[in-house]
Amino acid sequence: MESKAQLTFNGKTYDLPILEGTFGEKAIDISQLRSATGLITYDPGFMSTGSCSSAITFLDGEKGILLYRGIPIEQLAEKSNFIETSFLLIYGHLPTPKELEYFKYHITHHSMVHESIKNLYNGFPNNPHPMAVCSAVVGALATFYQDQLDVQDERDVEITIHRLLAKLPTIAAYSYKKSLGQPLPYPDNSLDYTSNFLKMMFATPCEPYEVDPLIAKVLDVLLILHADHEQNCSTSTVRLVGSSRCNLYASVSAAIYALWGPLHGGANQSVIEMLETIHQDGGDVQKYIKKAKDGDDSFRLMGFGHRVYKNFDPRSKIIKKMTHEILEKLGIHEPLLDIALELEEIALSDEYFIEKKLYPNVDFYSGVIYKALNIPVNMFTVMFAMGRLPGWIAQWKEYQTDPQFKIGRPRQIYNGLDTRDYVPLENRK
Numbered sequence: 001m002e003s004k005a006q007l008t009f010n011g012k013t014y015d016l017p018i019l020e021g022t023f024g025e026k027a028i029d030i031s032q033l034r035s036a037t038g039l040i041t042y043d044p045g046f047m048s049t050g051s052c053s054s055a056i057t058f059l060d061g062e063k064g065i066l067l068y069r070g071i072p073i074e075q076l077a078e079k080s081n082f083i084e085t086s087f088l089l090i091y092g093h094l095p096t097p098k099e100l101e102y103f104k105y106h107i108t109h110h111s112m113v114h115e116s117i118k119n120l121y122n123g124f125p126n127n128p129h130p131m132a133v134c135s136a137v138v139g140a141l142a143t144f145y146q147d148q149l150d151v152q153d154e155r156d157v158e159i160t161i162h163r164l165l166a167k168l169p170t171i172a173a174y175s176y177k178k179s180l181g182q183p184l185p186y187p188d189n190s191l192d193y194t195s196n197f198l199k200m201m202f203a204t205p206c207e208p209y210e211v212d213p214l215i216a217k218v219l220d221v222l223l224i225l226h227a228d229h230e231q232n233c234s235t236s237t238v239r240l241v242g243s244s245r246c247n248l249y250a251s252v253s254a255a256i257y258a259l260w261g262p263l264h265g266g267a268n269q270s271v272i273e274m275l276e277t278i279h280q281d282g283g284d285v286q287k288y289i290k291k292a293k294d295g296d297d298s299f300r301l302m303g304f305g306h307r308v309y310k311n312f313d314p315r316s317k318i319i320k321k322m323t324h325e326i327l328e329k330l331g332i333h334e335p336l337l338d339i340a341l342e343l344e345e346i347a348l349s350d351e352y353f354i355e356k357k358l359y360p361n362v363d364f365y366s367g368v369i370y371k372a373l374n375i376p377v378n379m380f381t382v383m384f385a386m387g388r389l390p391g392w393i394a395q396w397k398e399y400q401t402d403p404q405f406k407i408g409r410p411r412q413i414y415n416g417l418d419t420r421d422y423v424p425l426e427n428r429k
């Protein structure tokens with residue numbers, strides 16, 4: 001493999017170094033391109049552009065491989081748990097028993113939010129979208145810890161990590177309880193992470209509530225599967241906002257908003273809404289496949305396609321299997337699953353989807369499971385955010401200590417008007 005590329009421009013040839021990682025992409029290092037040639041590169045949507053080097057997550061879109069710190073997602077889903085996986089992503093190694101105990105203790109004992117936070121919920125209109133609430137409240141956390149926001153102080157960063165992981169489930173559950181007009185519950189420190197979340201979501205002060213361990217386990221695996229995914233839209237957001245040395249609360253708040261979009265994490269809500277529409281429309285799957293293929297129709301098969309995966313999304317394979325298992329164990333017949341399976345079967349044998357390499361992504365089946373767990377549809381993307389939180393934290397933290405750290409400030413090609421003079425108001429027609 002050549003260690004350089006050559007660019008010839010205006011009769012001059014320039015050597016550009018080639019960067020290689022452990023495996024995967026190989027890159028042309030263009031960091032000195034403009035100073036050497038006066039040229040910039042142009043790549044809307046970053047189709048061919050690497051923004052950083054990272055040791056956190058590796059994915060191979062052609063082979064459908066996903067590794068967190070080198071460990072295959074399939075092994076973590078089977079053998080690990082969300083808190084341990086969060087530690088792995090953030091600190092780079094599987095925790096020792098002592099490290100895990102310390103991490104778990106601090107996450108458990110930061111799960112309450114300041115009582116004043118509850119006033120924020122009273123300020124929202126009825127039934128606000130929980131993604132807007134979660135992003136706003138996470139951002140507001142920065143006002144409660146103003147003396148511990150130094151992004152270059154290890155202790156400040158550590159306690160912020162504990163607070164975010166501990167409080168997001170509480171903040172998320174509050175957004176749901178508020179929409180029901182029910183009292184905002186307190187976390188239960190005797191429960192594990194997902195059991196505590198489920199109890200805050202579904203318990204009421206009027207009667208005892210037992211968490212179903214099967215549901216807690218399924219939720220834990222779903223959080224693991226969503227925990228990180230290298231430089232996706234919301235993770236690139238958390239890095240870019242953090243590149244101004246902005247605190248982690250604000251950077252995560254921005255990432256939650258980025259995830260909300262229907263082309264990104266918001267797709268899990270759009271998938272269920274799409275399946276419901278098809279179901280209401282008599283289950284006519286072919287009609288919607290046709291619409292998805294029609295270039296003049298803005299309809300897209302939500303939950304299909306991916307910027308990187310041009311083969312199966314390994315997460316989707318695991319979630320699809322879990323969906324069948326959980327529905328069978330809970331004795332649920334879900335017509336939307338039948339529609340999803342039919343959609344997948346037809347799409348995967350259709351020339352359009354084959355040619356464009358469109359496969360089910362992580363969002364295609366996750367909504368069916370969340371529905372079976374009685375998670376309300378408008379909370380699906382909040383579940384994605386809860387899962388992705390350790391990934392955002394890990395990526396933000398990695399960039400803060402990156403030897404090549406710089407504030408992110410892309411250039412542009414200007415295609416506006418040439419220089420012209422101001423026209424006084426009286427001379428404008």
Ligand code: SDX
Nearest residue numbers: 229232263264265267292300301302303304305306307356
């Ligand atoms: C996530 O990046 C990540 O890692 C994201 C994520 C993570 O874990 O962080 O994996 C999570 O966001 C998964 C994606 C969820 N989004 C959806 O399911 C929405 C539906 N999918 C698409 O809109 C689309 O596939 C994207 C946004 C996911 C990817 O967009 P790209 O890479 O920019 O590809 P594209 O939109 O340019 O599509 C390429 C072609 C286009 O046709 P042409 O313009 O070439 O003719 O494929 C077509 C698209 O029209 N196409 C689809 C389609 N997705 C792409 N056609 C029909 N249905 C679809 N779902």
